[in-house]
Amino acid sequence: MTGVATDAQLVARCRAGDQAAWNELVERFSRYVFAICTQAFRLPQSDAEDVFQEVFARVYQHLDRLRSDDAIRPWIAQLTRRLCIDRLRAGGREGPAEADDLEPAEIDATLEGLDDALTVRAGLEAIGQPCSEILDRFFGRDESYKTIGETLGMPAGTIASRISRCLGKLRAELEGRN
Amino acid sequence: MTGYDEERLAALLRLLPPAPDGWVRAAQELPQARAEISTLVARAGEDAAYRARLVADLEAALETEGIEAKPSIVAALRASLDAD
Numbered sequence: 001m002t003g004v005a006t007d008a009q010l011v012a013r014c015r016a017g018d019q020a021a022w023n024e025l026v027e028r029f030s031r032y033v034f035a036i037c038t039q040a041f042r043l044p045q046s047d048a049e050d051v052f053q054e055v056f057a058r059v060y061q062h063l064d065r066l067r068s069d070d071a072i073r074p075w076i077a078q079l080t081r082r083l084c085i086d087r088l089r090a091g092g093r094e095g096p097a098e099a100d101d102l103e104p105a106e107i108d109a110t111l112e113g114l115d116d117a118l119t120v121r122a123g124l125e126a127i128g129q130p131c132s133e134i135l136d137r138f139f140g141r142d143e144s145y146k147t148i149g150e151t152l153g154m155p156a157g158t159i160a161s162r163i164s165r166c167l168g169k170l171r172a173e174l175e176g177r178n
Numbered sequence: 179m180t181g182y183d184e185e186r187l188a189a190l191l192r193l194l195p196p197a198p199d200g201w202v203r204a205a206q207e208l209p210q211a212r213a214e215i216s217t218l219v220a221r222a223g224e225d226a227a228y229r230a231r232l233v234a235d236l237e238a239a240l241e242t243e244g245i246e247a248k249p250s251i252v253a254a255l256r257a258s259l260d261a262d
Contacts, residue, residue, distance in 0.1 A: 022209055023206045026202060030197040032194065033197070052197065053201070053205060053250040053253040054256070056250070058253075060212070061261060117190040121191075141196065142192075174182050
């Protein structure tokens with residue numbers, strides 16, 4: 001386990017005006033917010049971008065109102081969900097409707113999956129380099145063994161075995177948390 | 179959550195692809211942008227007519243001030259005005 005800041009530590013530093021902490025917070029939650037907009041609500045890119053920026057603007061604006069620094073994750077999820085619904089409603093694509101009618105039927109299951117995925121990403125941060133980058137490039141960015149090998153200066157023929165070892169390391173990290 | 183077999187881990191890692199770089203950068207630049215925005219919000223607090231123009235068309239008001247109306251800036255300005 002490396003010195004990865006917890007969500008609460010990051011929020012506290014952001015509140016103190018630490019730009020590096022804000023950069024890290026955006027980086028940490030950007031995929032999550034993006035996925036809620038585009039996978040859970042299937043917003044088109046332009047709407048998704050507006051919601052994405054609105055989420056982080058509100059997070060920055062209201063960080064001091066967060067009851068518990070640990071609550072940043074469910075707060076961001078809820079905020080993103082609400083802004084996606086607002087966007088669908090404002091777009092008039094669905095006409096005036098209740099929030100329940102605007103949300104895709106499988107929304108809770110989708111959000112649960114994204115939440116699990118975010119937990120795994122936190123584990124990825126914790127296992128450090130080069131494993132976190134290898135796994136992110138292969139699974140998150142869909143890069144080939146060749147591209148990963150060239151980028152990280154490793155023989156392409158060793159990438160598959162490294163991925164397997166890194167998955168084992170990630171698994172141990174996550175199971176150690178439970 | 180339990181049961182971290184490799185297949186499940188791989189599926190979960192695939193669920194969160196990166197957001198576009200430009201979106202992330204814009205969100206990271208928010209604190210800097212807010213310095214410019216706070217000037218506009220302060221002026222809006224003192225000048226009702228200016229506030230009305232600002233609220234009516236945020237993008238145009240920003241362009242008039244020489245500030246690029248990026249979605250991140252517009253969103254931050256809107257959040258500030260709502261909170262004001």
